[in-house]
Amino acid sequence: MEKVKIEKGYKEYIKYKERIDILEDINVNFETNKIYMIVGESGAGKTTLLNIIGTLDSLTKGNLYIDGKDVTKLNENEKAKLRMEKIGFIFQDFYLNKYMTVEENIMEPLYINEKYNKTTRKQRTDKLIEMVNLTDRKKHFPRELSGGEQQRVAIARALANEPDIILADEPTGNLDKTNEIKIFEILKSLRDNGKCVIVVTHSDRVKKYADIILKLEEGKLKIDED
Amino acid sequence: MLKSQIKAMLRNKSNRKYIVILFIMFIFLNIGINLTYIIDRYYDIKLKEIADDATIDALKEIRVSPGAGIDEDGIVHSLSLTNEQQENIKKTKYVIDFKAETWEFLGVTYNIYKFHVDDWKHVGYVKNVLDKQGIDTGVYGGSLNIQVFMENFFKVRSFANVIKYVIIIMTILIIFIIYKNLIKNQEDDLKLLSVLGYKPRQIRKIKFANLLTITAISWLIGIIVLVILFNIFVTVLGKLEINLLEDVTINVIVYAIILLLATLIKNKKKSL
Numbered sequence: 001m002e003k004v005k006i007e008k009g010y011k012e013y014i015k016y017k018e019r020i021d022i023l024e025d026i027n028v029n030f031e032t033n034k035i036y037m038i039v040g041e042s043g044a045g046k047t048t049l050l051n052i053i054g055t056l057d058s059l060t061k062g063n064l065y066i067d068g069k070d071v072t073k074l075n076e077n078e079k080a081k082l083r084m085e086k087i088g089f090i091f092q093d094f095y096l097n098k099y100m101t102v103e104e105n106i107m108e109p110l111y112i113n114e115k116y117n118k119t120t121r122k123q124r125t126d127k128l129i130e131m132v133n134l135t136d137r138k139k140h141f142p143r144e145l146s147g148g149e150q151q152r153v154a155i156a157r158a159l160a161n162e163p164d165i166i167l168a169d170e171p172t173g174n175l176d177k178t179n180e181i182k183i184f185e186i187l188k189s190l191r192d193n194g195k196c197v198i199v200v201t202h203s204d205r206v207k208k209y210a211d212i213i214l215k216l217e218e219g220k221l222k223i224d225e226d
Numbered sequence: 227m228l229k230s231q232i233k234a235m236l237r238n239k240s241n242r243k244y245i246v247i248l249f250i251m252f253i254f255l256n257i258g259i260n261l262t263y264i265i266d267r268y269y270d271i272k273l274k275e276i277a278d279d280a281t282i283d284a285l286k287e288i289r290v291s292p293g294a295g296i297d298e299d300g301i302v303h304s305l306s307l308t309n310e311q312q313e314n315i316k317k318t319k320y321v322i323d324f325k326a327e328t329w330e331f332l333g334v335t336y337n338i339y340k341f342h343v344d345d346w347k348h349v350g351y352v353k354n355v356l357d358k359q360g361i362d363t364g365v366y367g368g369s370l371n372i373q374v375f376m377e378n379f380f381k382v383r384s385f386a387n388v389i390k391y392v393i394i395i396m397t398i399l400i401i402f403i404i405y406k407n408l409i410k411n412q413e414d415d416l417k418l419l420s421v422l423g424y425k426p427r428q429i430r431k432i433k434f435a436n437l438l439t440i441t442a443i444s445w446l447i448g449i450i451v452l453v454i455l456f457n458i459f460v461t462v463l464g465k466l467e468i469n470l471l472e473d474v475t476i477n478v479i480v481y482a483i484i485l486l487l488a489t490l491i492k493n494k495k496k497s498l
């Protein structure tokens with residue numbers, strides 16, 4: 001099922017009065033039950049593309065569709081609601097709140113979801129913590145966890161409101177081999193549960209986890225056949 | 227939502243450090259605002275040590291004696307202030323109980339006007355104002371001892387007036403910088419909330435709830451310490467009549483303006 005679509009997408013920045021084209025004529029579909037890997041050199045525009053898909057950034061020209069709906073013209077509140085309902089972000093440096101426990105970090109997205117009250121919020125959090133195998137670390141702060149554990153907290157938080165789209169920006173960039181495998185095992189199980197997983201990376205090592213590899217080069221996005 | 231955010235914010239050591247600085251600044255600001263008042267009270271007490279009540283009362287008295295003139299026929303006439311001049315004196319700031327009296331001397335009746343100024347510190351001011359209107363006034367300057375004392379007071383007072391504004395400006399500046407830093411400290415966490423799907427309005431609410439909590443805590447500690455200091459002042463200086471409502475209003479206005487400026491003056495935007 002088609003989840004995300006970009007049509008004739010362009011992105012440019014004006015830097016020192018000079019125009020830089022980051023993305024040029026991007027046409028791409030992302031579907032459920034797949035892990036996409038966007039590869040490309042550092043500075044190629046991978047993060048920019050991922051942020052555009054996640055509505056944190058916007059196209060200069062062209063359209064972005066999520067679940068068939070054109071989100072290019074949504075206002076900030078509508079975009080925020082869309083992020084809450086449909087998109088889960090995972091970052092290279094985990095981006096946890098340092099002053100919140102594992103439990104509190106994971107609970108953060110649940111406060112803005114009307115579906116939950118105090119009791120169900122707690123239940124949902126416990127379930128998410130269990131899912132990433134951190135039940136005995138519930139009351140710990142990020143600094144007391146390893147990188148791999150921190151990333152699992154971030155994944156649990158990203159999944160809190162059951163989004164269909166998971167956007168991961170170099171999720172294992174700061175992790176060792178063992179943890180990398182663990183994280184991708186989780187991402188694979190998410191794929192098998194009907195999510196659309198889009199991972200950005202500049203490392204060749206993790207290419208093997210992808211169903212589809214897209215190469216971003218000189219602003220153009222192409223399917224990588226090999 | 228707010229509760230967990232505030233809790234996390236208070237766990238941050240640097241935020242707690244800012245609360246301590248904010249509380250110290252709160253004390254300084256309030257001492258600054260009341261500095262000249264405290265000095266005035268201190269000198270009131272001191273004056274009571276070197277002068278009795280009657281002398282202090284005399285220090286507050288101003289007299290106008292226009293004297294007498296001789297008309298064309300050679301008859302001595304006492305001069306008097308016009309009604310307008312008398313009204314002007316009564317209307318002058320700090321003047322109380324204006325009285326017109328007469329005094330007979332060698333068959334001539336002289337007019338004498340007497341009035342009090344509410345405070346010995348204001349005598350100079352009133353004298354000056356009337357001087358400018360061409361009304362000649364006389365005061366009892368007190369003994370040499372008292373004159374030296376007063377001279378000393380006015381020196382200290384004008385110095386304190388400068389210090390007062392220096393303190394106020396410095397503390398306002400420091401409070402402003404602290405608020406800017408508090409806002410900066412929050413930036414990353416607030417950006418994260420945006421990623422998670424919090425609406426701009428919800429984020430703004432959290433930002434202000436955090437700032438207000440910090441302010442409230444620093445005020446609370448500050449007020450407790452001020453009350454203790456106040457009690458020390460009271461035992462040293464006697465009764466202090468600080469206008470509480472005015473004081474609170476000044477504080478609220480000062481802080482509101484600082485907060486507003488700190489929020490409005492933006493730092494350079496940092497991307498994710």
Ligand SMILES: Nc1ncnc2c1ncn2[C@@H]1O[C@H](COP(=O)(O)OP(=O)(O)O)[C@@H](O)[C@H]1O
Binds near residue numbers: 014015042043045049
């Ligand atoms: N806000 C911005 N303003 C100007 N240039 C930017 C901005 N964000 C990113 N860029 C530029 O866009 C290019 C692509 O950045 P990015 O998407 O982070 O690359 P990647 O993630 O592939 O390393 C870089 O050259 C970067 O300097």
Ligand SMILES: [Mg+2]
Binds near residue numbers: 046047048169
């Ligand atoms: Mg990047």
